[in-house]
Amino acid sequence: xxxxxxxxxxxxxxxxxxxxxxxxxxxxxxxxxxxxxxxxxxxxxxxxxxxxxxxxxxxxxxxxxxxxxxxxxxxxxxxxxxxxxxxxxxxxxxxxxxxxxxxxxxxxxxxxxxxxxxxxxxxxxxxxxxxxxxxxxxxxxxxxxxxxxxxxxxxx
Numbered sequence: 003x004x005x006x007x008x009x010x011x012x013x014x015x016x017x018x019x020x021x022x023x024x025x026x027x028x029x030x031x032x033x034x035x036x037x038x039x040x041x042x043x044x045x046x047x048x049x050x051x052x053x054x055x056x057x058x059x060x061x062x063x064x065x066x067x068x069x070x071x072x073x074x075x076x077x078x079x080x081x082x083x084x085x086x087x088x089x090x091x092x093x094x095x096x097x098x099x100x101x102x103x104x105x106x107x108x109x110x111x112x113x114x115x116x117x118x119x120x121x122x123x124x125x126x127x128x129x130x131x132x133x134x135x136x137x138x139x140x141x142x143x144x145x146x147x148x149x150x151x152x153x154x155x156x157x158x
Contacts, residue, residue: 004153005137007128014040015047017136020155022051024148027073027101030117032109035125040134041107044123048105049075060107066097074102080111088112119145 008014021031021044031048033041042060049058054071060079069075076097094115097104109116119142126135140146 003137003139004149005135006156008040008134008136010132011040011043014043014134014136015050017156018044018047018049019051020047021152022048022103024151024155025052025073025103027103028098029103029145029148030098030120031103031105032116032120032122033105033107033125034110034122035134036127039125039127041125044125044136045077045105045107048103049077052103068097068102074100076100076102076104078104078106080106080108084111118142121145121148 006017008017025031025048033044035041042058046058049069049071052071052073052075054069054075056069058069058075058077059067065079065082067077069077078094078097094112098117106112106116109120109122122139122141124137124139126137128135138149138152140149
């Protein structure tokens with residue numbers, strides 16, 4: 003586990019950009035944290051790192067947005083999914099097996115459908131200001147080197 007303090011939305015996007023530049027086909031990133039913590043801001047940065055040129059918005063109502071970049075970028079918001087079976091309805095298995103990068107906000111709502119290896123990123127609001135504690139928890143052995151690469155790139 004590694005963590006970093008991020009003091010602004012701009013730096014959250016930079017962190018995401020750095021992470022996105024390291025992601026490989028098939029990687030899954032799960033974002034956890036309260037409403038307004040910065041999950042979508044981090045996802046926007048990941049998209050930049052994946053060279054997505056479109057504006058990335060939260061897929062709260064559509065559940066899934068897919069963008070083209072260096073790799074396909076699947077942005078999933080599972081906040082409104084009320085039962086795990088709805089993950090099948092949105093084609094999650096196909097997204098995860100499609101060779102792109104998948105970022106899932108509120109992944110805890112579809113935990114049974116997550117792959118055996120992914121990067122869990124927890125975002126904690128430090129105070130009511132802009133500062134956030136970002137915690138990286140690799141799940142599975144193959145994802146651990148990604149955190150080490152990011153650690154070296156960001157120097158946290």
